[in-house]
Amino acid sequence: MSASSVAASSAAQEAAWHNGAVAPLDAVRDGIWTVGSPMPAGPRPGGRIPCTLASVIADDAGGVHVIDPGSDSEANLAVLAAAITATGHRLDQVRSIVVTHLHHDHLGLAERLRDATGAPIVLHRAEQAALDALAADVPSVEVETARLVEWGLPVERRAEVLRLVGRSATPVALRADVLVDDAQLLDVPGRRLRAIHTPGHTPGHLSIVDEEARLVFTGDHVSPVLHPGLGLGGDDGGNPVLHYQRSLRRIAGLGVDEAVPGHGYRFVGLAERCGEHARHHQRRTDEVAGALAASPDASIFEIASRLTWSAGWASLEGFTLRSALQQTAMHIEAVRTDSA
Template sequence: MEVTGHAQQAAWRGRTVPAVERVRPGLWSVPVPMGGPLRWVNAHVLELDGGGLALVDTGWDADDSWAALCAGLAGLGGDVADVRGVLVTHMHLDHVGLAARVREASGAWIAMHPADAAALTAMTGRSPETSTEHEVAFLVGLGAPEADARDDAGTPEQRAQWRRLARPDRLLEDGDRADLPGWSLRAVHTPGHTPGHLCFAEEDTGLFFAGDHVLPRISPNISTHPGGDADPLRDYLASLEEVAALPATEVLPGHEWRFRGLAARTRELREHHERRLAELLAAVRAHPGSTPWDLAAHLTWSRPWSQYARRMRIFAVTETDAHLRLLASRGLVVGDGGAVPAWTAAPVR
């Protein structure tokens, strides 16, 4: 894998946010800051034939993020009012968050995959109170004590911003072309990180807008969700194999930095998950009858398990659950069939 976004990587190492960068004629990367360890989202700006701009992802819905996006567009000689369309790679708040403000300021259309559009509609259609109870019940169903589940899920007030998220005007299925004059962007459905995650393959230049499907440094979180797909890790690994064969000249991810070597990076990610599956299988054998909540504590994470709480702990437990489901589909672990699944290694044949 070859790094091409050197300024982005240098900013990451320096714990700063990179500057707006011209990637190619008519294409810029605008970093939109966000809280948490990822630090920023790469909003990609495309100049359209006949005038106007398009965005691939927008950034987190916060005033400082909005100011950064507006300043970035001004820095390349544009304005939010120039935006004609927004391609959303997936429904997570750091990618779709500012789409509503962009549409309000410009009248731009917003497009995403039907699966994420449905999930987003369901999420924004619930009251914050109902949404909170929904997640608490899901976490309890994975083995969490109710008090811990409520602490991690947060309060209805913290979820109120979800109702401001923009629902799409347009839907893009796998293989559809985005309506962006001067560009030939084909939607590539890559479920796993979310059910409707989309990448976009630019067929004239070979550029590959990867969203969170393929990142250069970390593995995207692959988790189970209430009402989500039954085996998201299986979906993700299959999606990795699909995009590995694409003739990508450069990968433009939603976080971190640009790079070349899509096939090599997808291979690294598949190998990472196979190692993770082996580690989890060993944990199940050492602790038979454990729930996903219990088993997450026996895995290797980037920091001590005692430091995990709130959303980080939810991501860890639901990712553990996704790996358990794939092990089960391979016949390597067996659940007890209870309301809260307790897992045991399958008998060796």
């Protein structure tokens, strides 16, 4: 986590974040609320994140729409139902479930909420494709070994990474009911909610702009509390680093100052925060470019070993080692694509 220039626009959410607590119901605008949907317990990369911020938006036809319901559990459905009741609505008034990206802490509860309400799940077209590809991609030791060889991982370090094959949670084979494209208006009567395709964190990540309320629901594309990881939704048919930089410019260019992120707290200073994320990832791309210029024939493992890692290179092992190699590979490709 690094210093952030943004200012919280919800004191209650900011206090909850600093106390490691689940965010309380927050009235964002007339007919727009956000509530913390608890994360499952357990250690997470980057530290403990207490909740996902789920949003509830009333339309002018008696319905409500949910953005990012949160992680899956019966208890979380009850949390969301209580929040909807507190806004003066009922669960059976939910008309759509919009999900920014495929990660469990955003999409997880969507299917249970659909079962309870009959409301359609809305995803970007590329995110559905990414979900399908992940579900079909049966992890194999052979494929992973070939990748580690390509990355130049010394033979004595392979076992700690190969041990992870098949251990990560298999994503749910979920079918969205509505697939949207970039710049499409969502079906929310009386509001102008526009879906913006912001790939980088995942291939089909969506940010949702409320053009009248002057608010962007940024999912994990822009965060007040951490720098989002990239390439975390499988093959994106391009380079996640370059996609992410472009997506940041897109959101910064909307001219909207306030954001409701997937985690942390509502904040103002959206364009500035996009700039901070851009510089954070650009510094890493530049560092990789420097290491590559010094040793053009070095392997991905060798380049990675020359970069600065917050935990220290020597402490990386297993999952963190693999993730470091993957990030390095992504940045090397970004350097080569940019200079091609």
